[in-house]
Amino acid sequence: MEIIHIKQGVSSEVVAEMKSCVLALGFFDGVHLGHQGILQQAKEIAEKEQCTFGVMTFYPHPKDILFPDQGPMTYLTPLPLKAERFESLGVEKLFIVEFTQDFARLSPENFVESYISKLKCVHVVAGFDYHYGSKGAGSMETLYEHGGGRFAVTKVQKIDFECEKISSTAIRQLLAEGSVDEVPAYLGDFYKVKGEVKQNAFFYNNDQFVKVNVDPLYRLPKLGTYRVEVEIDGQVYAGTCHQMTWSDQGSTLLIRIHHCSPNTLQKSIEIHWIDFLYGKQNEAYGLYEYAYPEERAI
Numbered sequence: 220m221e222i223i224h225i226k227q228g229v230s231s232e233v234v235a236e237m238k239s240c241v242l243a244l245g246f247f248d249g250v251h252l253g254h255q256g257i258l259q260q261a262k263e264i265a266e267k268e269q270c271t272f273g274v275m276t277f278y279p280h281p282k283d284i285l286f287p288d289q290g291p292m293t294y295l296t297p298l299p300l301k302a303e304r305f306e307s308l309g310v311e312k313l314f315i316v317e318f319t320q321d322f323a324r325l326s327p328e329n330f331v332e333s334y335i336s337k338l339k340c341v342h343v344v345a346g347f348d349y350h351y352g353s354k355g356a357g358s359m360e361t362l363y364e365h366g367g368g369r370f371a372v373t374k375v376q377k378i379d380f381e382c383e384k385i386s387s388t389a390i391r392q393l394l395a396e397g398s399v400d401e402v403p404a405y406l407g408d409f410y411k412v413k414g415e416v417k418q419n420a421f422f423y424n425n426d427q428f429v430k431v432n433v434d435p436l437y438r439l440p441k442l443g444t445y446r447v448e449v450e451i452d453g454q455v456y457a458g459t460c461h462q463m464t465w466s467d468q469g470s471t472l473l474i475r476i477h478h479c480s481p482n483t484l485q486k487s488i489e490i491h492w493i494d495f496l497y498g499k500q501n502e503a504y505g506l507y508e509y510a511y512p513e514e515r516a517i
């Protein structure tokens with residue numbers, strides 16, 4: 220998959236390299252089952268029309284630019300992870316448009332002219348509620364007209380779970396409630412977060428206590444103790460996440476990984492959130508209080 224960053228308009232170099240393409244449009248945080256439905260349709264159309272399967276997304280999130288007072292946005296899938304997910308779903312070209320104040324002021328017509336049409340798009344695929352252009356004034360009802368007939372438009376109907384739209388907002392709400400066990404019905408998978416082991420200590424039975432740093436851009440579930448799985452070098456271990464702390468530099472998780480003998484220090488790991496166990500954390504305990512001496516074990 221080729222990643223093309225677009226800042227201050229589509230350059231002539233990018234245009235020169237474009238063949239006709241099908242574009243799926245949206246922010247796509249989480250790449251959840253609703254998004255996967257859009258991407259699947261776009262992929263099928265691109266195969267049928269024998270053109271490039273592209274996605275146009277934005278960075279940072281429009282909210283960070285339009286409502287900066289609400290604090291920095293945290294993501295279900297920070298950009299590099301989202302790109303990985305797109306690639307695994309067959310996307311051939313990923314256009315990442317820098318979302319700025321100037322970009323937000325573009326009229327719907329100008330956006331279509333200067334971005335979609337310019338990229339030789341022959342077919343746009345987006346969801347029923349997709350909006351574009353200043354104040355989100357453009358919709359799926361205006362897109363064909365704004366394209367002046369230069370591209371076809373496929374509007375994907377609402378993909379829902381138990382009558383509720385599958386959305387990144389719904390998933391964020393589940394995380395805020397600690398209901399991580401309900402997330403797979405929306406995401407199609409466990410909620411997964413990547414991190415790096417900064418400190419580790421062995422315990423009996425080859426259990427390890429690890430302190431894991433997580434990028435501050437990640438949205439984490441509400442404070443509490445969770446049953447998790449930890450993936451290290453392709454191997455999945457059962458574990459418990461005991462503690463979470465936040466700072467601007469990132470979040471730290473204290474995780475007990477069961478029956479895990481390889482040295483995990485400085486390894487990149489993936490945490491899969493399975494279930495909420497209980498709300499009260501033992502704030503007083505750090506890694507060494509858990510691990511030494513053994514009788515202090517939980």
Ligand SMILES: Cc1cc2nc3c(=O)[nH]c(=O)nc-3n(C[C@H](O)[C@H](O)[C@H](O)COP(=O)(O)O)c2cc1C
Nearest residue numbers: 245246247281323325330349350351352353354355
């Ligand atoms: C050119 C352009 C300008 C936009 N300007 C605004 C805006 O002024 N206000 C707003 O709330 N959203 C604005 N948006 C954001 C869209 O409404 C929408 O949130 C964004 O395209 C991501 O789509 P999605 O949330 O459906 O994935 C703009 C989007 C585009 C493409």
Ligand SMILES: Nc1ncnc2c1ncn2[C@@H]1O[C@H](COP(=O)(O)OP(=O)(O)O)[C@@H](O)[C@H]1O
Nearest residue numbers: 245246247253345346348349377378385386387
């Ligand atoms: N449940 C859904 N059913 C149909 N289309 C969807 C659904 N969720 C998102 N979309 C579409 O996917 C694209 C990205 O949407 P986005 O606004 O980033 O998702 P969300 O609403 O989850 O935040 C848009 O074209 C949007 O209309």
